[in-house]
Amino acid sequence: MSTVVAIDGPAGAGKSTVARMVADCLNYAYINTGSLYRALAYAAMTSGVAFDKITPDFLARQQLEFRGADLYLNGQKLDAELRRAECAKGASIISAIPFVRDYLLPVQRNAANGQWIVMEGRDIGTVIFPDAEKKFFVTASAEERARRRLAQAGEVADGATFESILADIKARDERDMNRAIAPLKKADDALLVDTTGIAIEDVVAVIAAYCR
Ligand code: DC
Numbered sequence: 001m002s003t004v005v006a007i008d009g010p011a012g013a014g015k016s017t018v019a020r021m022v023a024d025c026l027n028y029a030y031i032n033t034g035s036l037y038r039a040l041a042y043a044a045m046t047s048g049v050a051f052d053k054i055t056p057d058f059l060a061r062q063q064l065e066f067r068g069a070d071l072y073l074n075g076q077k078l079d080a081e082l083r084r085a086e087c088a089k090g091a092s093i094i095s096a097i098p099f100v101r102d103y104l105l106p107v108q109r110n111a112a113n114g115q116w117i118v119m120e121g122r123d124i125g126t127v128i129f130p131d132a133e134k135k136f137f138v139t140a141s142a143e144e145r146a147r148r149r150l151a152q153a154g155e156v157a158d159g160a161t162f163e164s165i166l167a168d169i170k171a172r173d174e175r176d177m178n179r180a181i182a183p184l185k186k187a188d189d190a191l192l193v194d195t196t197g198i199a200i201e202d203v204v205a206v207i208a209a210y211c212r
Pocket residue numbers: 011012033034035037038088091092093095120121122123124172176
């Protein structure tokens with residue numbers, strides 16, 4: 001067993017908030033793996049490389065490193081940049097590229113480093129740590145996720161509406177669930193947590209209790 005609590009699920013299900021709070025509650029380290037895909041999308045954007053034109057050589061020139069929960073790209077700490085809507089879209093596109101996933105696999109495994117850690121993403125319980133100690137698949141209806149996203153300043157593009165966000169979420173689900181490699185799906189041994197209509201604190205309490 002790896003000393004990992006895997007929290008997977010679709011975009012906007014409250015996963016990041018839940019994962020961070022569970023980590024705090026249990027006093028475990030916390031890693032958000034979506035930030036790695038977003039960082040590579042950011043690297044492509046700032047280098048003028050189209051998302052679907054990323055090459056293995058381009059990846060070899062990027063240096064990604066976690067220092068605690070903070071992610072550094074080529075020595076620069078990334079934070080607000082990664083939450084931009086273009087980064088989210090780019091991350092979803094490049095995450096379907098097999099050599100990108102191969103490149104990020106050891107980065108994620110090394111980030112755990114034998115410590116107790118809550119790691120969130122799409123394929124943590126299925127691919128990155130199939131032997132994780134505990135696995136959760138956190139989800140919510142697309143409408144609830146769109147409502148939550150609309151309420152999060154900074155995460156939505158200018159002029160976005162409930163309808164446009166809902167359409168984005170559905171398009172992202174479609175891409176994430178139907179890609180050929182490591183698609184978003186619940187591991188057979190993961191606990192399904194549907195957060196529709198449930199307060200985040202209650203979700204955290206249930207997950208933390210299972211981990212204890
Ligand atoms: O969790 P997030 O929204 O920051 O993730 C951004 C994109 O990265 C998401 O659309 C799918 C991809 N992703 C992935 O394929 N595998 C992961 N473990 C995490 C994220």
